Amino acid sequence: MQTGARLQAAIEILSEIRERGRPASVALADWGRSHRFAGSGDRAWIGNLVYDSLRRKGSLAFLMNCDEPRPVALAALHCSWGLTADDIAVLCSGEEHAPEPLTAAEIAGLESGDLSAAPAHVQGDYPEWLAASFAAAFGARAIEEGKALANRAPVDLRVNTLKATRDKVLKAFDRHNAVETPWSPIGVRLPPREGGARNPNVEADPAHGKGWFEVQDEGSQIAALIADAEPRMQVADLCAGSGGKTLALAAHMQNTGQIYAYDADATRFRPIFERLKRAGARNVQTLQPGETAALDPLAGHMDLVLVDAPCTGTGVWRRKPDAKWRLSPAQLDERVATQSTLLDVAATLVKPGGKLAYVTCSILPEENQHQIEAFLARAPGFAAIDVARRAKDVLGRTVETAYAGEGHGLLLTPASHETDGFFIALLTRTAD
Numbered sequence: 001m002q003t004g005a006r007l008q009a010a011i012e013i014l015s016e017i018r019e020r021g022r023p024a025s026v027a028l029a030d031w032g033r034s035h036r037f038a039g040s041g042d043r044a045w046i047g048n049l050v051y052d053s054l055r056r057k058g059s060l061a062f063l064m065n066c067d068e069p070r071p072v073a074l075a076a077l078h079c080s081w082g083l084t085a086d087d088i089a090v091l092c093s094g095e096e097h098a099p100e101p102l103t104a105a106e107i108a109g110l111e112s113g114d115l116s117a118a119p120a121h122v123q124g125d126y127p128e129w130l131a132a133s134f135a136a137a138f139g140a141r142a143i144e145e146g147k148a149l150a151n152r153a154p155v156d157l158r159v160n161t162l163k164a165t166r167d168k169v170l171k172a173f174d175r176h177n178a179v180e181t182p183w184s185p186i187g188v189r190l191p192p193r194e195g196g197a198r199n200p201n202v203e204a205d206p207a208h209g210k211g212w213f214e215v216q217d218e219g220s221q222i223a224a225l226i227a228d229a230e231p232r233m234q235v236a237d238l239c240a241g242s243g244g245k246t247l248a249l250a251a252h253m254q255n256t257g258q259i260y261a262y263d264a265d266a267t268r269f270r271p272i273f274e275r276l277k278r279a280g281a282r283n284v285q286t287l288q289p290g291e292t293a294a295l296d297p298l299a300g301h302m303d304l305v306l307v308d309a310p311c312t313g314t315g316v317w318r319r320k321p322d323a324k325w326r327l328s329p330a331q332l333d334e335r336v337a338t339q340s341t342l343l344d345v346a347a348t349l350v351k352p353g354g355k356l357a358y359v360t361c362s363i364l365p366e367e368n369q370h371q372i373e374a375f376l377a378r379a380p381g382f383a384a385i386d387v388a389r390r391a392k393d394v395l396g397r398t399v400e401t402a403y404a405g406e407g408h409g410l411l412l413t414p415a416s417h418e419t420d421g422f423f424i425a426l427l428t429r430t431a432d
């Protein structure tokens with residue numbers, strides 16, 4: 001496809017997402033199915049522009065004085081890909097499936113659009129209704145943190161220490177410029193590609209088939225590392241999903257002890273079986289998903305309970321940028337209520353002296369520090385552990401929280417740690 005035709009396709013997909021409220025991944029997959037002639041290079045170019053447009057939709061619309069898909073995509077080419085107004089005018093020839101020529105208003109937006117008078121939520125590209133939460137989380141750094149959540153993310157791999165070493169995995173992805181992640185001793189990072197370039201499909205690599213690594217953001221790796229799982233422990237992973245953290249815990253525990261993996265949703269849980277097999281994890285017992293009675297025998301016996309809670313996913317907006325514009329106050333309230341219930345369930349499983357690790361991939365205080373404060377207020381038999389100290393012990397260096405206020409736990413963010421947004425709190429059961 002000519003570049004102009006790729007641009008027109010991206011604009012059409014953005015219109016589909018906007019008009020029909022469809023997730024970007026679904027709209028892109030549908031487009032691919034109905035345009036079989038498009039090659040993988042075309043799809044990567046179009047997908048990257050769609051995602052970059054969504055990542056910075058608020059600020060790009062402000063610059064262009066219009067939030068329609070076409071001006072937003074043009075502004076993404078300018079602001080995120082570095083094309084000049086003249087470069088973009090060449091693509092908009094109006095011929096051979098290319099977009100119509102630029103209007104005077106579009107040229108003005110591209111050449112002299114200015115964000116300096118825009119409110120913080122526009123400069124930081126987050127929804128206006130979350131402005132107070134961003135200010136509470138980050139204070140004067142709200143715009144900077146929002147901007148970093150609107151960048152592309154790297155592909156992070158967690159080395160499976162049951163089967164490989166970091167050096168082995170680094171070597172396997174040498175051709176993709178693999179480097180060590182900054183914090184996790186078992187992390188490998190493939191930096192994000194620029195412009196329309198395609199990301200490597202790491203899961204198609206033989207090293208993945210051999211179980212040498214799993215795709216897992218460094219923030220998630222850190223959460224699993226500091227959750228305090230030790231060999232021979234009895235551990236419950238209450239929201240195991242497809243097993244990302246279960247696998248990490250199994251490796252930290254060197255395939256000893258027992259991890260009881262549970263999730264309410266059978267479909268989300270299903271991939272765990274294949275992943276456990278590939279990773280060579282033998283200390284995991286899978287519980288019947290959705291059967292809460294399966295948790296009964298664990299009550300009061302667990303050394304560690306991990307609650308990797310369902311959340312708004314505000315910390316992973318780099319990877320799912322359309323989610324940030326779809327999120328609603330009602331969904332946030334619903335998540336907060338579920339998290340609170342899950343903390344209460346988790347508390348019943350912890351043995352005296354045992355631990356409860358609470359993790360979200362959210363940066364919102366409502367789901368993080370406030371959630372922990374409320375739990376500690378209603379569960380006097382639990383006390384907070386100093387996570388910063390634990391992180392220093394595990395990672396060998398000080399990790400400052402990105403949270404601007406007072407509160408328990410550790411908040412990791414793209415701006416402060418080059419990870420996805422993750423919150424980790426560690427509690428201990430002090431009394432019966």
Ligand SMILES: C[S@@+](CC[C@H](N)C(=O)[O-])C[C@H]1O[C@@H](n2cnc3c(N)ncnc32)[C@H](O)[C@@H]1O
Pocket residue numbers: 238239240241242243244245246262263264265268308309310311338342
């Ligand atoms: C953040 S995801 C878990 C990700 C997973 N631990 C990983 O590392 O890949 C949250 C999970 O919580 C599950 N969930 C939601 N409500 C639940 C409940 N009441 N009990 C158990 N799991 C629940 C969801 O199905 C989802 O898989």
